[in-house]
Amino acid sequence: MTDKRMFLKLGSLTAVALAAGLVGCGKKEEPAKPAATAAAPAAASAPAKPAPLKIAFAYVGPVGDGGWTFAHDNGRKAVEKEFGDKVVTSFVEKVPESADAERVFRDLAGQGNKLIFGTTFGYMEPMLKVAGDNAGIKFEHATGYKTAPNMRTYDSRTYEGAYMAGVIAGKMTKSNTLGVVGSIPIPEVIRNINSFTLGAQSVNPKIKTKVVWVNEWFNPPKETEAATALINGGADVLMQNTDSSAVLQTAEKMGKRAFGWDSDMTAYGPKAHLGSAIINWAPYYIKATKDALDGKWETGQSWWGVKEGAIDMVSMAADIPEDTKKKVDEIKAGLKAGTFHPWTGPIVGQDGKEVLAKDAKADDKFLGGIKFYVKGVEGKVPGDGK
Amino acid sequence: MEAFALLVAATLNAGTVLAIAGLGLLINERAGIVNLGAEGMMLVAAIAGFATAVHTGNDWLAFAAGMGAGALLAAAFGGLVIWLNTNQYASGLALSLFGAGFSAFAGITYTQQKLGERAKFEIPGLADIPFIGPALFKHHPIVYLTVLGAIALAWFLYRSRGGLVLRAIGESPESAHALGYPVRRIRLAAVMAGGALCGLAGAYISVIYTPLWVEGMIAGKGWIALALTTFATWRPARVLLGAYLFGGVTMLQFHLQGEGVHIPSQWLSMLPYLATIVVLVLISRNATWIRVNMPASLGKPFFPGS
Numbered sequence: 001m002t003d004k005r006m007f008l009k010l011g012s013l014t015a016v017a018l019a020a021g022l023v024g025c026g027k028k029e030e031p032a033k034p035a036a037t038a039a040a041p042a043a044a045s046a047p048a049k050p051a052p053l054k055i056a057f058a059y060v061g062p063v064g065d066g067g068w069t070f071a072h073d074n075g076r077k078a079v080e081k082e083f084g085d086k087v088v089t090s091f092v093e094k095v096p097e098s099a100d101a102e103r104v105f106r107d108l109a110g111q112g113n114k115l116i117f118g119t120t121f122g123y124m125e126p127m128l129k130v131a132g133d134n135a136g137i138k139f140e141h142a143t144g145y146k147t148a149p150n151m152r153t154y155d156s157r158t159y160e161g162a163y164m165a166g167v168i169a170g171k172m173t174k175s176n177t178l179g180v181v182g183s184i185p186i187p188e189v190i191r192n193i194n195s196f197t198l199g200a201q202s203v204n205p206k207i208k209t210k211v212v213w214v215n216e217w218f219n220p221p222k223e224t225e226a227a228t229a230l231i232n233g234g235a236d237v238l239m240q241n242t243d244s245s246a247v248l249q250t251a252e253k254m255g256k257r258a259f260g261w262d263s264d265m266t267a268y269g270p271k272a273h274l275g276s277a278i279i280n281w282a283p284y285y286i287k288a289t290k291d292a293l294d295g296k297w298e299t300g301q302s303w304w305g306v307k308e309g310a311i312d313m314v315s316m317a318a319d320i321p322e323d324t325k326k327k328v329d330e331i332k333a334g335l336k337a338g339t340f341h342p343w344t345g346p347i348v349g350q351d352g353k354e355v356l357a358k359d360a361k362a363d364d365k366f367l368g369g370i371k372f373y374v375k376g377v378e379g380k381v382p383g384d385g386k
Numbered sequence: 387m388e389a390f391a392l393l394v395a396a397t398l399n400a401g402t403v404l405a406i407a408g409l410g411l412l413i414n415e416r417a418g419i420v421n422l423g424a425e426g427m428m429l430v431a432a433i434a435g436f437a438t439a440v441h442t443g444n445d446w447l448a449f450a451a452g453m454g455a456g457a458l459l460a461a462a463f464g465g466l467v468i469w470l471n472t473n474q475y476a477s478g479l480a481l482s483l484f485g486a487g488f489s490a491f492a493g494i495t496y497t498q499q500k501l502g503e504r505a506k507f508e509i510p511g512l513a514d515i516p517f518i519g520p521a522l523f524k525h526h527p528i529v530y531l532t533v534l535g536a537i538a539l540a541w542f543l544y545r546s547r548g549g550l551v552l553r554a555i556g557e558s559p560e561s562a563h564a565l566g567y568p569v570r571r572i573r574l575a576a577v578m579a580g581g582a583l584c585g586l587a588g589a590y591i592s593v594i595y596t597p598l599w600v601e602g603m604i605a606g607k608g609w610i611a612l613a614l615t616t617f618a619t620w621r622p623a624r625v626l627l628g629a630y631l632f633g634g635v636t637m638l639q640f641h642l643q644g645e646g647v648h649i650p651s652q653w654l655s656m657l658p659y660l661a662t663i664v665v666l667v668l669i670s671r672n673a674t675w676i677r678v679n680m681p682a683s684l685g686k687p688f689f690p691g692s
Contacts, residue, residue: 062490062601064497179644212643219605224596225400229640232392246596253504253597268500268598379646 053293055079056113057091058104060120061218067243067262068217069093072119072142074263075281082286086293097122105130109137115292117285118142127151138297140288143188145368147299154284157305158188159195159367160335161277162239163342164313164328165259166199168274169237171324172257176206179235181226181247182213185382187370189241194374195342196239201376203327209377210235220246231256237274248272257317266315275316283309303364306335343367348375391521393634393641398522401626401633402529403587403595407611408618408625409532409539410583414460415615416543417576418556418683422478423463425608426485427581428588429601431456433493435589436599440499448593449528449586456585457578459485464577468570471687482608490601501597526594528586533626540622552576556681559688569688584608613662619669619679628665635661 057076061069076089090113095104101123108116109130117140118127124144131139131151139151147153169178178200180193193211200207210233212226223242227250230238238258240247245268251258252269260266260276284304291297304310313328334340343362349355350373356362373381407424414421421427435452439445463481466472512523543549551572555562559569591607592599610632618624635657642649669675 062497064494065600066497210644210646212640218600218602220596220598220600220603221591221605221607225396225636226640226643228396228399229637229644232389232396232641233644235644244600245598249500249597267498379643382650 052086052088053083053115053289054111054113055087055089055115055117055289055292056108056111057089057117057119058095058101058108058123059091059093060095060097060122061243062093063091065218065243066245066265066268069119071263071279072117072281075285078282079285079289083289083293087289095123099126102126102129105139109134114138115289115297116140117288138292145301147301149299152299152301154288154302154304156279156281156284156310157303158241158277158279158311159191160305160311160342161261161279161313162192162195162241163199164331165239165275165277166196166201167203167328167331168313168316168320168324169196169239169257169259170200170202170204170207171321172274173200173204173207173237175234175236176204176208177234177236178207178209179227179230179233179238180209180211181223181230181238181240181242182211183217183242184215185213187368190373190381191367191370192241193377194370197374197376198342198347203324207376211373211377211379213382214242216242218243220244223247224250227251227258228254245269260315264315273315273317274320275313278312278314280310280312306332307338349373350375350377388517388520389641391517393637394521395524396637396641397630397634398525398529399595399633400637401630402532403591403607403629404611404614404632405532405536405626405629406528406590407584407587407608408614408629409536409622410456410580410587411611411615412580412618412620412622412625413539413552413583414573414577414580415620415684416556416681417552417573418559418681418686418688419464419467419573419577419580420474420478420685421460421463421481421577421580422475422612423459423481423485424584424612425604425606426482426489427456427459427584428591428604428608429485429489430459430492431585431588432592432603433489433496433599434585436493436499436501436592437496439501439593440496443502445505445593449589452585452589452593453582454585456581456583456588458581460577460581460584461574463581464574467687468573468577471689474685474687486602493599493601496599497601499599501593504594504597528590528594536622536626543622553681556683559683559690563688563690569690573688584611587611610662613666617662617665617669619675620681621679631661 059069059072063069063073076091079087080089092104095101097120105127115138119142121143124141124146127139127141128146128148128151131148135150141151141153143155144153180196182189182193197207197209210230212229214222214226216222223244223246227238227247231254236256238247238251240261245265248258248260248265248269252272256272257274258272259274262279264276264278266273284302316325331340341361345356345360346354346358347356371381407428411424431452434455435448438451439448459481463477466477467474507526509523513519543553551567555569555572563569588604591604614625614628618628639657
C-alpha cells in the first residue's frame with residue numbers, strides 16, 4: 001500500500017508542484033474553479049495564464065452573523081463570481097480588534113495575498129503597520145480614516161438607508177414616537193439616529209425619537225432588553241444600529257414594527273418588518289479587484305451610497321401606503337442622480353440652534369464629525385459631558 | 387403608571403433566566419461542587435433548544451433538549467471533578483470555554499434560521515386587571531414555574547430528608563460517607579440537576595427570551611448566575627429575589643435611557659455589576675453570614691478512602 005501510494009505521489013509530483021503555484025496555500029481558500037488534477041493539462045495551461053490574484057478578507061465577526069460580516073462575505077462571493085479563475089479569495093473570520101489583527105494581516109501578507117481587505121474600524125492601526133512593511137501589497141480598510149500609499153479606505157453611506165427608513169417610520173407610527181437601539185456612540189451611529197429622525201420629520205413633523213445605547217455591537221439579549229424598554233416607553237417603530245436581528249424580533253414579539261439593518265432581515269420578523277436598509281459591498285469589492293488586476297489601483301478614500309449601488313432599502317412591507325413607497329423611490333432616484341441630499345438645511349440641533357443653514361448641503365467633513373442630536377431626538381449624546 | 391407596570395413585567399422576564407440558572411447552581415454548590423461552566427452549559431443548551439424548536443416546532447421539547455444538553459455536560463464535568471478529583475475551578479472554566487466553542491460550531495447552520503410565531507400567554511381574568519394584569523399575569527408559564535421551583539427547592543433543602551442529606555454532603559462529605567451515603571453518586575446527581583436547570587435557562591433564552599441563535603448569545607448571564615448564588619448566601623428565596631433585582635437594574639437602566647434621563651449610558655451599563663460588588667462587600671462585612679451559609683466543603687475534593 002505504502003509503496004503504491006509513494007509511486008502515485010512521485011508520479012504526480014510535477015502536477016502538484018505546478019498546481020501549487022496556481023492554488024497556493026491558506027486556510028479556507030476557495031478557488032473559483034477546481035485546480036488542475038492531471039499532470040498534462042496543468043503543465044499545458046499553467047504558462048498560458050497569469051497566476052490568479054490572491055485576495056484575502058479579515059472579518060471581525062462570524063460570517064453567519066446575519067448582518068455586518070454576512071454582508072461583507074456576500075461581497076467576497078460576488079468578486080469570485082465576477083472574476084472566476086482570475087482570482088483566488090480567502091477569509092479569516094472573528095479576528096479581534098486587537099494586537100491579534102496585526103498577526104493575522106502579517107500571515108495573510110506572508111501567504112502571498114496581493115489585495116487584503118479589513119472590514120472593521122479597529123483594524124486601522126494594525127493594518128497601517130503591516131502596510132508599511134509590505135509595499136507590494138494593496139490594503140483596503142473599511143470605515144477608517146488613515147491611508148498610506150498602499151492602503152486606502154472605503155465605507156458606505158448607511159445614513160441614506162437610515163433616512164429612507166425614517167420616511168417609512170414617520171408614516172407608519174401611530175404614537176409619533178420612534179425608538180433606536182444604538183451600539184457605540186461614534187459619529188457614524190449618531191449620524192444614523194439623526195438621519196432616521198430627519199427622514200421621519202420630513203413626512204411627520206410631530207416625530208420624537210428615543211434612543212437607548214447598549215454600548216456593544218453585538219449582544220442579542222441586551223438588544224432585546226433595550227428594544228423592550230423603548231417599546232414600553234411608547235415607541236412603536238424601532239430601528240437599530242447593532243449587528244443582530246434581535247430588535248426586529250422583539251418588535252415582532254410585542255406587536256410593533258421595525259427595520260432590518262445591514263442585511264435583508266425579513267425572515268426574522270415577517271409581521272414587524274417594514275423594510276431593510278442594506279449594505280451591498282459587492283460593487284466596491286469588484287471595483288477594487290478590477291483596479292488591482294488592471295494595475296490602476298491607487299490610494300484614496302471611497303464613501304459609497306445609493307448612487308454607487310452600495311446602499312438600498314429593500315423588501316418594503318405590503319401595508320406601507322403607496323405614496324410613501326413612491327416617496328422612498330423618489331429619494332433613491334434623487335440620491336442616484338445627486339439631486340437629493342438627506343442633510344440639506346435648515347437643520348436644527350436639540351438646543352434649537354441652526355447647525356446647517358437653509359439650502360446648505362452637508363459635506364463629508366461635516367457628516368464625519370456629527371456628535372450632536374438634531375431636534376426631535378430625546379436625551380443626550382453619551383459622553384457629551386454637558 | 388402603565389410604564390411602571392411594563393417595567394415590572396420586563397424585570398420579571400429578565401430575572402427569570404438568572405433565577406433558573408442560579409437555582410440550578412445552588413443545588414450543586416449545596417452539595418459542595420462549584421461549576422464555573424454555567425456559561426458554557428447555557429450556550430450549548432441554547433443551541434440544542436433552538437435546533438429542537440426549529441425542527442419540531444415544540445417549545446417544551448426544546449426546553450427538554452436544553453435540559454438534557456446541560457445535564458450531559460454537567461455529567462462529564464461531574465465525572466472529572468468527583469471521581470478523578472480534578473480541580474473544580476479549572477474544570478469548570480474549561481467547560482465554559484468548551485461550551486462557547488462547541489455551541490458556535492454546532493450552530494453554524496442555525497444562525498440564519500428563525501422560529502415560528504411565538505405564542506402569547508396570559509392568565510384569563512387576572513390579565514385584565516389594570517396595572518397588576520400587565521405587570522404580573524401576562525408571562526410565559528416558565529416565569530411562574532420558576533417561582534414555584536424556588537419554593538419547591540427551599541422546601542426540599544430545609545424540610546425533606548433528601549435535602550438534609552444533600553446539605554450534609556456539602557458540609558462534610560466525610561461524615562456523610564461514614565454514615566453510608568453514596569456521596570459521589572449524590573454529588574453527581576446534584577451536578578446534573580444544576581446542569582439541567584442551567585440548560586433550561588439557556589434554552590429559554592434562545593427559544594423565548596431572544597428567539598434566535600447567534601454564537602455567544604448568553605453574553606455573560608451564566609457568570610451573573612454564578613455570582614448570584616454567593617450574593618444570595620446559598621438560599622433559594624434570596625436567589626430568586628437577587629435575580630429579580632439584577633433583572634430590574636438591567637431593565638431600569640434601559641428604561642431610564644429611553645426616558646432621556648441624563649446619566650451616561652456607560653454608567654448605567656455598569657449598574658448590575660456595581661450592585662453585585664456592593665452586595666458582596668455588604669455581606670462579607672459580616673463574616674458569619676458567609677461562613678454559616680457557605681457549604682463547608684465547597685470546591686474541595688473528596689477522597690472517600692481517607
